[in-house]
Amino acid sequence: MPSLTIDGKAVDVPVGTTIINAAEKIGIEIPRYCYHKHLSVAGNCRMCLVEVEKFPKLQTACSTVVTDGMVVRTDTEKVRKAVTGVLEFLLINHPIDCPICDQAGECELQNYYMKFGLHKSRFALEDKVRKKKVQDIGGQIVLDAERCILCSRCVRFLEEVTGTRELQFFRRGDHSEISVFPGRPLNNNYTGNLADICPVGALTSKDFRFKCRVWFLKAFPSVCTGCARGCNVEAFFKGDILYRYKPRVNEAVNRAWMCDFGRLEYKKANNARLLVPFVREDGREKMMSWGGLLPQVAYRLKDAVEREGPDAAAVIASPQSSNEELYLVRRIASDLLGTKNLAFTSRVPGDGFSDGFLIRGDKNPNSRGAQLLRIPGGPAFDELVVKIAAGKVRALLLFGDVLGDLTQEETAGLLSMVPFVAQAGTNEGPVSAVATAVLPIASVAERGGTFTNHAGRVQRFHAGFPPRGKAKDTIGFLTSLANRLGAGWAFDGEASVFRALAATEGPFAGMSYESIGSLGQEAKG
Amino acid sequence: MSVAFSDAGRKEFERLLARYPEKEAVILPALHLVQKEFGYVSDEAIVYIAGLLSVAPAQIEGVATFYTMYNRKPVGKYHVQVCRNLSCSLMGAEHLIGHLSRKLGIEPGETTPDGKFTLSEVECLGSCGTAPVMQVNDEYHENLTEESIDAVLDGLP
Ligand code: SF4
Ligand code: SF4
Ligand code: FES
Ligand code: FES
Numbered sequence: 001m002p003s004l005t006i007d008g009k010a011v012d013v014p015v016g017t018t019i020i021n022a023a024e025k026i027g028i029e030i031p032r033y034c035y036h037k038h039l040s041v042a043g044n045c046r047m048c049l050v051e052v053e054k055f056p057k058l059q060t061a062c063s064t065v066v067t068d069g070m071v072v073r074t075d076t077e078k079v080r081k082a083v084t085g086v087l088e089f090l091l092i093n094h095p096i097d098c099p100i101c102d103q104a105g106e107c108e109l110q111n112y113y114m115k116f117g118l119h120k121s122r123f124a125l126e127d128k129v130r131k132k133k134v135q136d137i138g139g140q141i142v143l144d145a146e147r148c149i150l151c152s153r154c155v156r157f158l159e160e161v162t163g164t165r166e167l168q169f170f171r172r173g174d175h176s177e178i179s180v181f182p183g184r185p186l187n188n189n190y191t192g193n194l195a196d197i198c199p200v201g202a203l204t205s206k207d208f209r210f211k212c213r214v215w216f217l218k219a220f221p222s223v224c225t226g227c228a229r230g231c232n233v234e235a236f237f238k239g240d241i242l243y244r245y246k247p248r249v250n251e252a253v254n255r256a257w258m259c260d261f262g263r264l265e266y267k268k269a270n271n272a273r274l275l276v277p278f279v280r281e282d283g284r285e286k287m288m289s290w291g292g293l294l295p296q297v298a299y300r301l302k303d304a305v306e307r308e309g310p311d312a313a314a315v316i317a318s319p320q321s322s323n324e325e326l327y328l329v330r331r332i333a334s335d336l337l338g339t340k341n342l343a344f345t346s347r348v349p350g351d352g353f354s355d356g357f358l359i360r361g362d363k364n365p366n367s368r369g370a371q372l373l374r375i376p377g378g379p380a381f382d383e384l385v386v387k388i389a390a391g392k393v394r395a396l397l398l399f400g401d402v403l404g405d406l407t408q409e410e411t412a413g414l415l416s417m418v419p420f421v422a423q424a425g426t427n428e429g430p431v432s433a434v435a436t437a438v439l440p441i442a443s444v445a446e447r448g449g450t451f452t453n454h455a456g457r458v459q460r461f462h463a464g465f466p467p468r469g470k471a472k473d474t475i476g477f478l479t480s481l482a483n484r485l486g487a488g489w490a491f492d493g494e495a496s497v498f499r500a501l502a503a504t505e506g507p508f509a510g511m512s513y514e515s516i517g518s519l520g521q522e523a524k525g
Numbered sequence: 526m527s528v529a530f531s532d533a534g535r536k537e538f539e540r541l542l543a544r545y546p547e548k549e550a551v552i553l554p555a556l557h558l559v560q561k562e563f564g565y566v567s568d569e570a571i572v573y574i575a576g577l578l579s580v581a582p583a584q585i586e587g588v589a590t591f592y593t594m595y596n597r598k599p600v601g602k603y604h605v606q607v608c609r610n611l612s613c614s615l616m617g618a619e620h621l622i623g624h625l626s627r628k629l630g631i632e633p634g635e636t637t638p639d640g641k642f643t644l645s646e647v648e649c650l651g652s653c654g655t656a657p658v659m660q661v662n663d664e665y666h667e668n669l670t671e672e673s674i675d676a677v678l679d680g681l682p
Contacts, residue, residue, distance in 0.1 A: 165581035170590045172648070181582040182568055 004070035019061035019072055020048055030074055031083060031112050033090075033199045034151040035062035038249075038256040039160060045151050046086045047112065050074045058082050083116045090149045091121070093129045093174055101147065103201030105214040109149065129174050138166070138185025140192045140206050140260055148178045148202035154194050161257065162188040178202065189359060192263040193256075196246055207264065208244045217243055220464040221518055223451055225320060225444050226262035227354075228346075228362040230453030232519070233258060235266060235445055240468045242266040242445050250519050253457065259359050266445070272428040274440035275469025290439075290472060297397070297437055298484035300420040304395035305337055314341035314384060314393045314418075317375050318400030319364035321474070322449030323458065324497040326366070326373050327505065328478040329399065336485040341393065344370045345381040347405040360454055369452035372507040372523055388417055395420040401429035408433065424474065441474045442467040449475075449494045450516065452523055458511060459520035528569045534562045538577065548578045552588045556595050565596040593647035600643040601636045603681055605629075606660045609646040612653035621657055622646060624671045628678070642678075 003012045006023050013022045018041070020030050033045035043063040050061045053071035058079065061072075073079065090109070098104045131145035154167050155178070166186045169176050180186065186194075195205040214236075222235040224245065231254035233245040245266045247258040277293045278285045304312040315333040317326055333342040346367040354361035370377060381404065387393055396418045403411045411430040415421050423435035426443050441447075446467040452458050467473060479491045491497050495513055502508045507523040515521055530538055541554045555578065559570045566589050575582040589595045593606065605625060609618050622644075626632055629642050636643040652658045655667035659674070666677050 166583055168581070168583040168587035170586055172591045179583075181571070181586050184582055 002066050002068040002070070004066050004068070004072060006072040007075050013066060017066050019050060019052075019059070019064050019066055019070075022066050023061065023072070023074065028074060030061045031108075031116070032062055033108060033149055034153060036153050036156075036197055039153060039156040039197075042152050042156065045090075045149065047083060049079060049082045049086070051076050051079055080116065083112075087113060087116055088122070091117075092123050093146065094149070095128065095130075095133075095146045097147075098201075101144075101201040102204045102209040103147075103198075107201055108199035109201075131177055135179075136185075136206070137180045138187060138191070139194075140263065141186060141194050142204050142206050142209060143179070144202050144204070145177050145179060147200050148198075149200055150176055150178070151199060153197045153199065154178065154203060157194060157197055158188070161193075162190050164188045167194075189259050189261070189355065190257055190357075192260050193247065193258070196256075205244070212238060212243050218464075220445075220462050221248055221460075222444065222464070223365060223459050223461040224258060224262040224265055225268075225365040225451075226259070226265040226363065228360040228364060228367055228454035229254065229262075229358050230365050230451055230457065230459050230520075231258040231262055231358060232459065233262075235464055237445065237464050240446075240465050242269045242464075252519065253453065253459070254358055257358065261359070268427055269443035269445045273443065273468060273471070274425055274428060274432055274438055275471055277437070277439055277470060279437045280435065288437075290470065290477075293437060293439065294477070294480055295484060297422045297439070298481055300395045300422070301337060301397060302485060304420070305339070308394055310338040311341055311387075312392070312394040313337045313339045314388065314396045315339065316381075316384070316396065316398045316400070316403070317342065317344040317370060319344055319346050319362075319367040319370050320400050321366060321370075322447075322461075322494065323366065323369040323373060323452060323501065323508070324449045324494045325399075325474045325478065326370050326375055327501045328475065328482065328491070328497060330373055330375055332397075332478065332482050332485065332487075336482055336487055341384055341387065343376045343381040343384045345377060345404040348402060349405050349407070362454065365451040365453070368454055368456055368523075369450075369458075372452060372456070372525065373501075373505060385414065388414055391417050393418050396422070398423045398431060398435070399425070401425040401427045401431055403431055406430070424477065426471070439477060440469065440471040441477060442471050446471065447473050447475070447494070450498065453520075456507075456523045456525070457520045458508070458516055458523050460513065460516055460518070528563060528567065528573050530558070530562055534558060542578075548580060549584070551578055552580070552585055553592075556585070556589055560595060565599045567597075593645065596643075599636070600645075601640050603641060603661055603678075604643045604645065605678075606645045606647040606650075607633075608648070608650045608652075608656070608658045608660075610649035610653075612649075612656040613658055616656040618657045621659070621669055621671065621674060624674060628675070 001012045011026045031047045034042045043060050048061040049058040051073040052059045133144045135143040137143045194203045217236040219234045219236045224231040232248040232250040234248045236243045249256050277288045317329045346362045348363045352361040408430040412434045421435045422437040423431050424439045445464045448463045502511050507525045555574045571585045633646045657669045
């Protein structure tokens with residue numbers, strides 16, 4: 001292991017480490033534009049210049065591999081002057097239109113300029129090379145060519161990650177410009193990442209631009225619910241509105257990326273939400289309080305069991321629910337109602353597209369969790385549907401907003417066979433359009449818990465803000481319901497449920513929120 | 526509009542393909558071939574060779590626009606390419622370009638209405654020792670003055 005000193009601090013790093021990463025290890029951030037941890041090293045921006053003892057010239061920290069006994073300085077006058085000079089060159093043709101730039105507030109050009117900049121331009125505004133602004137180049141991206149600092153991160157991403165190579169540099173010298181070939185817009189499912197990796201405001205998100213200045217947003221760690229990959233995300237919000245997802249680095253799951261579908265999943269927490277409990281009587285919707293509705297739901301389930309036996313009641317679980325929720329749902333069905341009618345399905349309307357990279361065919365975050373918690377899936381769901389269609393189910397507790405891949409009509413037809421259907425869901429959809437009782441529950445941004453991804457990795461998501469409207473945290477709702485069915489549970493939040501689950505469910509044995517941490521932990525089996 | 530190499534062009538292309546270890550390396554000679562066959566490098570021609578090489582059209586565009594030797598637009602009978610790089614600029618290239626502009630009645634990048642001349646500014650022609658330099662089609666003209674430029678152009682059929 002070579003050991004070296006950087007700004008007087010000693011550090012040991014594995015052979016092959018570059019100066020920029022060695023510095024990061026001891027908390028020294030060397031400025032960079034072209035360097036990105038998840039892309040190849042280009043060494044073209046010259047922002048990372050440092051002094052290395054015995055080298056006559058400054059070295060690029062991103063591409064210089066450390067050697068034993070190396071003495072590096074990042075804080076000398078010589079370095080400062082060089083970086084200031086590099087910035088001045090980069091800014092010669094930059095429009096400096098931060099007031100109308102969506103990157104402002106999270107722009108590396110702004111940040112480094114405040115640190116190293118000249119603060120007085122030696123170039124006349126009218127001499128700047130003008131390039132085309134506000135170009136829709138396809139996917140989720142808008143290009144402002146004159147803000148580009150030619151770092152080539154986007155080019156490398158499209159070469160090394162998607163292999164689609166839509167963006168390239170055209171022309172040369174100060175006429176160099178990033179663009180797509182005419183008629184060949186971005187054409188891959190990961191374009192949103194370009195806005196994340198572009199260090200400046202050249203590539204910005206069509207969906208997010210001008211929605212909110214970034215300094216008004218707060219963020220919390222979450223997990224994408226768009227498919228079984230469970231990409232780790234950072235969810236940005238203001239008040240009770242989500243504004244965007246950005247990928248959160250997790251080398252074992254999504255590295256630094258996420259897909260374009262998942263990136264828009266946040267909208268489900270904002271739009272067409274179920275926000276008040278209601279019942280449907282003679283085709284009319286009647287708003288209810290939780291206090292009024294919950295006893296009714298408990299009563300109808302119990303009544304069906306008492307009158308016609310446990311299999312007159314049924315529970316359809318959802319792979320959109322957390323492990324904690326699914327565990328409680330199973331216990332309600334098996335232990336309290338005593339019914340054998342418990343099932344879930346991973347099927348959803350749509351094509352089940354997958355790509356061998358991140359996107360999985362299963363469009364749910366927690367099918368694996370449901371399996372590991374022994375909730376019957378697959379054929380069990382189809383059998384339950386047959387029973388329902390035959391009119392054998394008198395009271396149904398249903399989680400989720402859709403019923404497998406059934407259409408609106410099929411859902412309505414099937415559920416009309418059950419006298420009492422209570423739905424616990426987050427969004428309006430085919431189920432809420434016909435359910436007898438609708439219980440609005442917290443969105444993924446409003447509650448916490450864990451999902452188990454396709455590979456068995458248990459990952460935590462967190463509540464960013466309290467549930468909107470009258471929506472309720474599912475753990476609280478399930479506990480009250482169970483207690484009305486005679487359970488005597490004292491669960492208080494998802495952590496307490498996870499402790500109980502880890503104590504009894506083999507695949508989760510020995511796990512805790514601490515051991516899962518922010519990057520997840522593999523379940524057994 | 527679809528483009529395709531002639532039989533001879535296609536054969537030459539196959540020969541190039543076999544000669545380089547990587548497809549990307551064929552982009553340069555393939556563009557020369559395009560120019561020889563079609564006179565200039567059209568969008569269609571870029572898409573065509575991108576298809577032949579299985580690379581993205583944007584990669585070819587990047588190469589084609591980096592080098593001034595490739596014409597992305599049709600050029601006149603005589604392509605007057607004046608070096609504007611360092612040595613030539615120090616030796617007065619800017620004035621010579623101005624002179625050519627006035628003489629031909631066109632700006633750099635334009636073609637005379639009769640289709641006889643196209644004027645272009647290009648990067649270093651590798652003849653800095655005899656700057657300022659211009660290239661007319663495949664001929665170099667060195668140590669230029671306004672008078673020698675006049676003599677060259679006026680002497681062209
Ligand atoms: S568009 Fe952004 S990421 Fe791409 S080269 Fe320019 S500055 Fe870099
Ligand atoms: S791959 Fe799946 S989990 Fe990842 S962002 Fe896309 S939809 Fe979400
Ligand atoms: S970060 Fe090292 S040269 Fe760009
Ligand atoms: S600078 Fe003109 S030939 Fe080199």
